[in-house]
Amino acid sequence: MIGPGSFTIRCPREVLFGWGAIDNLPAAAAKLGAKPFLVVGGGSLRAGGVLGTVTAGLEEAGLVVTLFEGIEHDPAVETIDRGRAALNAAGCDSVIAIGGGSVMDAGKAIAGLANEDAPTGEFVAGKGISPQCLPNICCTTTSGTGSEVTHVSVLTDKGRSLKASIRTEGMMPSVAITDPQLTISVPPEQTAFTGLDAFTQAVESYVSSGANAFSDPLALDAATRIGQWLVVACEDGGNREARENLSLGSMLAGLALASARLGLVHGIAHPLGALYGLAHGEACALLLPDVMAFNAPLVAPKFASLGREMGITGELNDDKACEDLIAWTEELCEKLGCRRPFAGFGLRREDYPAIVGAAMKSGSTKANPRKVREEDVVGLLDKAM
Ligand SMILES: [Fe+2]
Incomplete structure (x- = not known):
């Protein structure tokens, strides 16, 4: 058991979890403002009928909704700039984001920067954000990033070949809605990618240098649920029990990482996402087993207890239990079709300096349990090739 230590808990004011939790959105939104700015992604929310039901519910509650559609994967700073301008033009007083991680990150960024003047790219490059954010509600439609319970937004600035996070306390959603029902139509490949992102987040926050007495039980529970149910959900998307456990696991992993941060x-x-457009969950899956092996000498007891808790190993020797967990993780990624060599995505040696430079500057790398040197990143990229 981890010692009391000192840590910070960051979480939304309310988290509404469960089948049908989305029905509570109008009442929750009415408490935040009268003119919500509704941020959504592609057409699937509209085609599935969810968007129509949601907007009708918000309007019945007396709210004047401005819709902002078409958030792309890995939202670009230009998209956030357009959203901020549209929000200000419509005089909106709050933001609701309904979608996967990209949509929620966009919604949080638009709310977080609503009172700023500088272009979004400057904040991605490191400019500080004032705490005067508009309130936001995030409703997730995937079991992946856990973005509905974090104050972080990952954005892409193609002009600077930069994918980085912006964060400020005011970007934490006032209300998070994690409704497994919304994930039921997510196709198998996307279920696998988002689930492996959530699993990676659980594992990384469990052993990060910021891991603490609050985050540890959440990360452990998250990894166990995702490990047990991810393959089932990929094979049988309509399995309600699997979807509920994945939704809960991804949300708990989000709470864990908001307190403990992540890793290498x-x-x-x-x-890698910024340079090659590689799906985030797939990039995580390709790196996770090798990074676990890199970290193992420092965190073998924790990996061992994770492997035992997940029922993967009965080994009493920590080093052997740790090896079992890493082998199991590699098999899981392979089973889900996420172990293709990086070379297939266009990874080139001449790009190494840019990748290594960005990785070394990342706050996630700084939270990795084992100190990372540039040559370690090069070694991991070589293996992934
Ligand atoms: Fe992630």
Whole structure:
């Protein structure tokens, strides 16, 4: 058991979890403002009928909704700039984001920067954000990032070949809605990618240098649930029990990472996403087993207890139990079709300096339990090739 230590708990004012939790959105939104700015992604929310039901519910509650559609994967700073301008033009007083991690990150960024003047790219490059944010509500439609319970937004600035996070306390959603019903139509490949992102986040926050007495039980529970149910959900998307456990696991992993931060997988995955457009969950899956092996000498007892808790190993020797967990993780990624060599995505040696530079600067890398040197990142990229 981890010692009391000192840590910070960051979480939304309310988290509404459960089948049908989305029905509570109008009442929750009415408490925040009268003119919500509704941020959504592609057409699937509209085609599935969810968007129509949601907007009708908000309007019945007396709210004047401004819709902002078309958030792309890995939202670009230009998209956030357009959203901020549209929000200000409509005089909106709050933001609701309904979608996967990209949509929620966009919604949080638009709310977080609503009172700022500088272009979004400057904040991604490191400019500080004032705490005067508009309140936001995040409703997730995938079991992945756990973005509905974090104050972080990951954005892409193609002009600077930069994928980085912005964060400020005011970007934490006032209300998070994690409704497993919304994930039921997510196709198998996306279920696998988002689930492996959530699993990676659980594992990284469990052993990060910021891991603490609050985050540890959440991360452990998250990894166990996701490990047990991810393959089932990929094979049988309509399995309600699997969807509920994945939704809960991803949300708990989000709470864990908001307190404990992440590790080297995320430090490298972000520049890979920025340079090659690699799906975030797939990048995580490609790196996770090797980064676990890199960290194992320092965190073997924790990996061992995770492996035993997940029922993967009965080994009493920590080093052997740790090896079992890493082998199991590699098999899981392979089973889900996420172990293709990086070379297939266009990874080139001449890009190494840019990737290594971004990885070394990342806050996730700084939270990795084992100190990371540039040559360690190069070694991991070589293995992934
Ligand atoms: Fe992630």
